[in-house]
Each structure stands twice: as structure tokens, then as C-alpha cells.
Amino acid sequence: MMKRSITHRALMARINRTLESEQKQMRRSRKDTHDFAQLGAYYIVSESAVTAHHVDLAEYGKKLGLLRLNEVLESEEK
Numbered sequence: 001m002m003k004r005s006i007t008h009r010a011l012m013a014r015i016n017r018t019l020e021s022e023q024k025q026m027r028r029s030r031k032d033t034h035d036f037a038q039l040g041a042y043y044i045v046s047e048s049a050v051t052a053h054h055v056d057l058a059e060y061g062k063k064l065g066l067l068r069l070n071e072v073l074e075s076e077e078k
Contacts, residue, residue, distance in 0.1 A: 001069075004071050008075075011057060011061045012057065014061065015064060022046070024051065026044055027045055041057075042054075042056075043055055
């Protein structure tokens with residue numbers, strides 16, 4: 001089966017649409033900031049409070065059923 005490549009941005013959009021019903025949002029830290037060390041590349045917030053940090057985008061997408069078996073994140077297939 002051939003894997004279909006999706007971007008990090010596309011998966012993050014899928015996750016945010018799913019989290020919207022819980023009034024949560026996934027955010028991304030820039031590597032050159034203090035937040036990156038504390039929160040990781042991806043983290044979840046709810047009403048300005050961090051509810052999860054150092055979130056693995058691909059694993060979280062799979063956990064929510066948003067990354068299909070025939071899909072792979074761009075950086076993973078190289």
C-alpha cells in the first residue's frame with residue numbers, strides 16, 4: 001500500500017477541529033524561544049492554561065484517529 005504524505009500543518013488543523021468541541025487548541029512553539037524548552041514543539045491549551053506539553057504530533061493524531069493507516073507525516077517518510 002502506498003503511503004500518502006500529509007503536512008504537519010494539515011494534521012494540526014485536523015487535531016484543532018477535533019479539540020474545538022472541548023474548547024482546547026493545539027499550538028506550536030518556535031525552536032528559538034524559551035517556550036520550546038518548557039512546552040516542546042507542540043502543546044495543548046484550554047482557556048489559556050497548558051493542559052499537555054511535549055505532545056508528539058503523529059502519535060496524538062493516531063490516538064484521535066485522525067492520521068489514517070495509509071498516511072504519513074512528510075518528515076517521517078524521508
